[in-house]
Amino acid sequence: MRTALCDRLGIDLPIFGFTPSEHVAAAISRAGGLGVLGCVRFNDAAELDAVLSWMDENTDGKPYGVDIVMPAKVPAEGSQTDLTKLIPDGHRSFVDKVLRDLSVPPLPDDTDERAGVLGWLHSVARSHVEVALNHRISLVANALGSPPPDVITRAHEAGVPVAALAGKGSHAVRHVDNGVDVVVAQGHEAGGHTGEIASMVLVPEIVDAVGDRAPVLAAGGIGSGRQMAAALALGASGAWTGSIWLTTQEYLRTMPDSAAMQDALVSATSADTVRTRIYTGKPARLLKTRWTEAWAAPDAPDPLPMPLQNLLVSHAHNRIHAAGDPAVVSMPVGQIVGRMNRVRPVADVIADLVEDYEEALSRLDKTR
Amino acid sequence: MRTALCDRLGIDLPIFGFTPSEHVAAAISRAGGLGVLGCVRFNDAAELDAVLSWMDENTDGKPYGVDIVMPAKVPAEGSQTDLTKLIPDGHRSFVDKVLRDLSVPPLPDDTDERAGVLGWLHSVARSHVEVALNHRISLVANALGSPPPDVITRAHEAGVPVAALAGKGSHAVRHVDNGVDVVVAQGHEAGGHTGEIASMVLVPEIVDAVGDRAPVLAAGGIGSGRQMAAALALGASGAWTGSIWLTTQEYLRTMPDSAAMQDALVSATSADTVRTRIYTGKPARLLKTRWTEAWAAPDAPDPLPMPLQNLLVSHAHNRIHAAGDPAVVSMPVGQIVGRMNRVRPVADVIADLVEDYEEALSRLDKTR
Structure with missing residues (x-):
């Protein structure tokens, strides 16, 4: 389960795991994937800084990334x-x-209430990027399309590639035109923000639209090795996963x-x-x-x-x-939730993905 | 691109092509797939009989099937x-x-108007089945779940397997319990009647739900060899396709x-x-x-x-x-329509599917 993108990012498996939990993200990276820590929960830049220092210490020197949320068309500022x-x-x-x-x-x-929204604001997201670039990060992803040009420039100056989510071929092309390095094709079945076009159609559409200009990660509906194999068959260079980490044991360590x-x-x-x-x-x-x-x-x-x-x-x-x-409960999750039937360690989820992937490829061999 | 289902049905490629056009269906069968003629347009049983006689003559002895529409929960009769x-x-x-x-x-x-609805009624659909069983058919598919028990029994007595569409794992299990032989997992992205769960999630869910009891065809979003490879990677025994045949040259011969x-x-x-x-x-x-x-x-x-x-x-x-x-236009079509960019002969569509499938498998080989 190795693609050219693995070599570029120094990872063993093209499994990109988005999660708000540093314990999950670190475990994904330690298991050979790329843990991507969601920053939107950090309204306080110092808190993010401390958590990323923890990530630096707890990833066995393996790469990890961060995910910010910078919507293109909302009030950029405002208290x-x-x-x-x-x-x-x-x-x-x-x-x-x-x-x-x-x-x-x-x-x-006596509850210390989370304010909720500030991470969506450009001022806060920019501070996330500045903090993250002082750490050993290998990817900055934006959950809502291209980040602003100055953010892309800052990341590139620091030698860090930028990923952006897209739900249409035309959006993907625009992201690459804006300097985005990796496109995440977010299918209809995905959890969180998602468009109408399902992964089976969207992934090859975006792969064809961006051509050799950027690798594409398939997002939406991926929680087994068969689905990993399907994603790579569709032309993706890896899978962007999120939902499946919500039911890991490590998640409870961050969010007890x-x-x-x-x-x-x-x-x-x-x-x-x-x-x-x-x-x-x-x-x-x-x-x-x-x-x-x-x-x-x-x-x-x-x-x-x-x-x-x-x-x-x-x-x-x-x-x-x-x-x-x-x-x-109020919780973003994809249709893959139907396959998330017990709480497990991250390493077990990844081991199953790898084993099931090999089985899928063996099955495909027999169709020749 | 060969699965066990190919051997069972005597076809070269696990490409099942649903179409209301006998010219398209025959061309799919001649090219090695299984053309499945939609019967709902035939309000007159004698007309269907004549068209199936034409199919018998124009498929080079290759297998073909028919598709009926018997909803489980509508007035079964009524003028x-x-x-x-x-x-x-x-x-x-x-x-x-x-x-x-x-x-x-x-x-x-002076227009001779098509009445439209009668093919949905059980009396008409039953006459379709009776007519079809007098021809050289290899599959009876029902576009709306399990056909009534007597229809399944009639088909089985004639040695003809029955296929039924499902949009959920539980529906698929019910179909197999009812005697259905092949389940068509119809993903959200498909044209025509479709559920909410997208192919990437639905196909493995139905494959796991029915286990060894029935082969599963993936439907929804399949119009390239990469998508065929994804479908088989997900555990399907073949692909059920419909939309991609609407833009074939042969379609115009039936519907000029x-x-x-x-x-x-x-x-x-x-x-x-x-x-x-x-x-x-x-x-x-x-x-x-x-x-x-x-x-x-x-x-x-x-x-x-x-x-x-x-x-x-x-x-x-x-x-x-x-x-x-x-x-x-008022036309059922799936999200794959974005890939249907020119009118082509059926044989070209199939040749591209096969070639692109091989490329997808070669690409997967390199991930090992």
């Missing part, structure tokens, strides 16, 4: 207070009503209060996701729960545009997370 | 007149208004007035489809045109349940087809 004023009262009262209906208790008074979320994921089928704008304002695939169902009801308001929707629901997310009810 | 009474006036006037708005002219007085439809498909991208209930009452993926956009407008009524919706729009479909305007 949380300014933006909060733009949220209609009707939306606030709807969220309050749903939380009451779903029996989600208020947070205890995530047992209810893992319970919900482990029992879900591939039909138990929904693509909706309620998480961020842009279409994103989430686990289907009583929370997403409430937003699909006839009395629910339309979600607000990014970044207001995430501001609107960030307090609700904190309450939902603290409540620990698997039926009311 | 067109009875059903027509169930259509609300508001729906009729909406269709009339849209046709006016889109400048679709009335049919000439389809040039506008082909023009529309050839210029469409993978983003130019929409999954909607407006064609039959069940969710089906269609080419996105001014017709589908009209039904997505705020003033559009909700589509009717099957089979009423197809009855409602069948006259409109005839008018749209006769109008020959590529911007107002």
Whole structure:
């Protein structure tokens, strides 16, 4: 399971694992893939700096990357207070009503609440990049298309390639024109922000669109070696994975209060996701729960545009997370959730991917 | 590109080509695949009988199959007149208004209009099966899940295996429990009736769910050898294809007035489809045109349940087809339409699939 991109990045396996957990990211890198740490949870640059220092120490010298979130078309700046004023009262009262209906208790008074949205702002994402470039990183990925030109330039000056997600061939070409080095073809079945075109069609479309200008990673629906083989058969140089790391043991080490979320994921089928704008304002695939169902009801308001929707629901997310009810989880996850049926160590997930990949190739050999 | 299913059915390539055109179906079979003739267009059993006699003569002795449409949960019987009474006036006037708005002219007085819906009724579909079993067919496929038990029994008595489409693992298991021999895993990206789970996730899910009890064909998003290789890597025993045959030269021989439809498909991208209930009452993926956009407008009524919706729009479909305007086509097609960029002979499509498949396998070899 080796492609030219492995040599370029110094990794053994073309498995790129996006995760908000440094314990998961480090374990992916140690197992031969490229762990990519999501930075959006770090509103405080010093906190990210400390976590990346931990990554430097705990990856056995293996490469790792970081993922930032810089949407191209939202207010680049603005304090949380300014933006909060733009949220209609009707939306606030709807969220309050749903939380009451779903029996989600208020947070205890002493809770140190996560603000939620700041990582989406350009000022914060830029500080993430600056902090990350002081560490031993091998990739800067942007979850929402091309980062701004100065960010690409900064990364390149530091010798770090830049990856960007694309849901259409035309977007992929634009990213490469902007200087992006690796395109992540994010299929409809993927968790989080995702478009309408499914991986089977999207991956070869993007591979053909960018040609030799950039390697393409397949994202969406990949959680087994058969799916890795399919991704590489479609022309991808590797797989960008995210969902499958949510049900690893290491995830709990970073986020010890995530047992209810893992319970919900482990029992879900591939039909138990929904693509909706309620998480961020842009279409994103989430686990289907009583929370997403409430937003699909006839009395629910339309979600607000990014970044207001995430501001609107960030307090609700904190309450939902603290409540620990698997039926009311709010969690981005792809259709591959149907295959995530137990909580396992990262190394086991990767070992299975490799073994199943070899079996898939042996099966293909027999078709000759 | 050979699997055990090829030996079982006596075909050279595990390419199953569904098409309403006997010229296309025969060409697919002659080229080594299995042409599967859609029967829903034949309201007259004698007409189907004549066409299947033509198939017997024009397939060089190679196997072919037929596809029927027997929904499990619609009125099994009832004349067109009875059903027509169930259509609300508001729906009729909406269709009339849209046709006016889109400048679709009335049919000439001398047009012999296709009735449209009858092929969906069990009585008609049963007559299709009876007619087909008097011909040299190698497969009876049902586009909407398990056929009724007596139909499965009749086919098995004649030594003909039965295939059924499934959009979930649980549906596939039910089909096999019902006696279905081959499961078609119809991914979200497919044209026509389709579910929410995309091929990358659905195919291995169904392969695992049915195990050794039935071979699985991957449907949805397959139009190149890379996609064939991906399908087989995912564990499928072959590919069920449909969309890619719509832009073949042979299609025009059966449906000579389809040039506008082909023009529309050839210029469409993978983003130019929409999954909607407006064609039959069940969710089906269609080419996105001014017709589908009209039904997505705020003033559009909700589509009717099957089979009423197809009855409602069948006259409109005839008018749209006769109008020959590529911007107002009503046509089921999958996301693979973005790769259908010219009108070609069937044999060329298949030759490219085979060549590209070999290239994909060679590429995979290099990852070892």
